[in-house]
Amino acid sequence: MNRLFAIFLVSVWSTLLWAGGDAKSQTNESLIHAGFAQVDITPDTKASKVYIAGFGDNRVATGVHDPLFARAIYLEQPGGKKIAIVSVDLVGLFRDFVVDTRALVPEVDHLVICSTHNHNGPDTLGLWGPGLGRSGVNKSYMKSMQNQIPVLVRKAISNSKPCKMFAAKAAAPELMRDGRLPNILHDDLVILRFDSVKTGKPHGFLLQWNNHPETVDSDGTLITADFTSPALATVSKSLGCNGIYLTGTVGGLMTTIGVKVKDKSGAEMPLKKFETMERLGELLGDKALLAQQKAQPVKFSNLEYKGKVIHLPVENKGYQAFFKLGAFNRKAFVETSPGNYESIKPSEAGDRKFWMQSEIGWVGLGDAELFLVPGEIYPELVLGKFQEPVEPGADYPEAPLEPSLFSMSGAKWKMTVGLANDEVGYIIPKRQWDEKAPFCYGREKSQYGEINSLGNETAPRLSGAFKELLAK
Numbered sequence: 001m002n003r004l005f006a007i008f009l010v011s012v013w014s015t016l017l018w019a020g021g022d023a024k025s026q027t028n029e030s031l032i033h034a035g036f037a038q039v040d041i042t043p044d045t046k047a048s049k050v051y052i053a054g055f056g057d058n059r060v061a062t063g064v065h066d067p068l069f070a071r072a073i074y075l076e077q078p079g080g081k082k083i084a085i086v087s088v089d090l091v092g093l094f095r096d097f098v099v100d101t102r103a104l105v106p107e108v109d110h111l112v113i114c115s116t117h118n119h120n121g122p123d124t125l126g127l128w129g130p131g132l133g134r135s136g137v138n139k140s141y142m143k144s145m146q147n148q149i150p151v152l153v154r155k156a157i158s159n160s161k162p163c164k165m166f167a168a169k170a171a172a173p174e175l176m177r178d179g180r181l182p183n184i185l186h187d188d189l190v191i192l193r194f195d196s197v198k199t200g201k202p203h204g205f206l207l208q209w210n211n212h213p214e215t216v217d218s219d220g221t222l223i224t225a226d227f228t229s230p231a232l233a234t235v236s237k238s239l240g241c242n243g244i245y246l247t248g249t250v251g252g253l254m255t256t257i258g259v260k261v262k263d264k265s266g267a268e269m270p271l272k273k274f275e276t277m278e279r280l281g282e283l284l285g286d287k288a289l290l291a292q293q294k295a296q297p298v299k300f301s302n303l304e305y306k307g308k309v310i311h312l313p314v315e316n317k318g319y320q321a322f323f324k325l326g327a328f329n330r331k332a333f334v335e336t337s338p339g340n341y342e343s344i345k346p347s348e349a350g351d352r353k354f355w356m357q358s359e360i361g362w363v364g365l366g367d368a369e370l371f372l373v374p375g376e377i378y379p380e381l382v383l384g385k386f387q388e389p390v391e392p393g394a395d396y397p398e399a400p401l402e403p404s405l406f407s408m409s410g411a412k413w414k415m416t417v418g419l420a421n422d423e424v425g426y427i428i429p430k431r432q433w434d435e436k437a438p439f440c441y442g443r444e445k446s447q448y449g450e451i452n453s454l455g456n457e458t459a460p461r462l463s464g465a466f467k468e469l470l471a472k
């Protein structure tokens with residue numbers, strides 16, 4: 001072999017090695033297949049009475065301001081997991097509905113269904129019917145909405161392409177209020193952009209933020225998805241692709257009610273109006289767009305999913321009554337021996353304690369992670385920012401602090417997905433539980449929150465279950 005030819009061979013070999021190494025690092029670190037889709041799930045307000053979810057009973061819809069959607073992101077690691085996340089513009093869905101829906105979508109290993117917690121969509125839980133204790137759920141709407149989900153997931157699968165992920169974060173405290181003391185906000189938005197490997201252009205995005213979509217408050221009787229649709233539209237228009245909105249940490253109480261939104265001229269807009277809601281969405285979208293200009297590549301290794309069934313005691317007397325009246329379309333459970341539960345008819349429970357069966361979950365995308373929380377979690381339980389010292393009026397000032405979700409992971413990009421696969425109500429730090437006098441902050445009565453929580457054991461049990469789930 002002459003020397004020149006040997007050098008040539010070495011050089012070709014090292015080029016091949018280099019190329020091989022590069023291709024490998026691309027597969028392992030930055031490539032995931034992602035697909036996006038959406039379907040309209042607006043109820044027909046002319047065909048039958050639609051009871052609006054949120055702000056009291058007997059709010060009947062008089063029309064539609066803007067359509068409600070179910071949106072999906074499909075994630076696949078070739079040769080690995082297939083996961084679909086569906087986000088619906090609804091107040092919440094119980095786990096029984098989610099479990100039934102999973103059977104309709106055998107194409108994926110894991111189907112996550114979460115709600116944006118929209119307060120101007122139809123009652124899908126049974127809490128806001130014609131009168132107290134009477135469900136406003138329309139069964140035929142639930143069926144037709146459920147039948148759209150497999151169609152939606154298949155659309156997202158067919159839209160799937162190899163992508164590289166880029167993430168960015170920004171705080172948006174000016175677009176939210178804390179409706180309950182102490183003032184602890186989870187104000188970060190996270191935008192995860194999926195760029196097509198082939199074209200280098202954005203193929204889709206995921207926008208995650210932590211707020212109640214209830215800007216129009218109790219005044220409106222028109223169906224709307226609230227700020228989530230204008231936020232997504234703003235980002236979609238600029239990036240030229242579809243996206244999905246995921247509602248995160250909304251307890252504690254992260255709300256759009258009372259937020260002073262400014263119009264383009266800087267003037268304060270009136271509260272409870274559709275144009276104010278639209279503007280809030282646009283401002284959120286603008287913020288996400290600005291942040292993603294400096295998006296950083298997300299290191300991708302494996303697409304992972306972890307999930308766990310949990311049981312939570314139903315201490316809330318109102319919820320117990322709703323169960324017994326049959327307003328809640330979900331199974332009730334009793335504990336037959338420690339840690340073992342059996343499904344029962346609520347009317348047959350007698351004096352026995354009720355339990356709800358729910359689930360927690362986690363999706364790993366390398367350096368980005370989603371914590372799937374089955375309800376409305378307080379920011380303290382996510383961020384670990386507990387009030388110190390504890391408020392003396394609290395009912396359980398000595399209760400141990402729950403381990404916070406984000407402390408359980410070293411990932412760079414962490415997101416809460418609230419109302420994921422279930423809606424169990426508020427998840428309140430036990431030290432903040434305050435039903436009995438004397439009340440916290442020198443108040444004459446309890447703050448709003450406990451009335452829509454299963455009980456003070458929810459947070460310790462849920463945090464403990466996450467700790468077990470994510471233990472290495």
Ligand SMILES: [Zn+2]
Pocket residue numbers: 117212250376
């Ligand atoms: Zn809520």
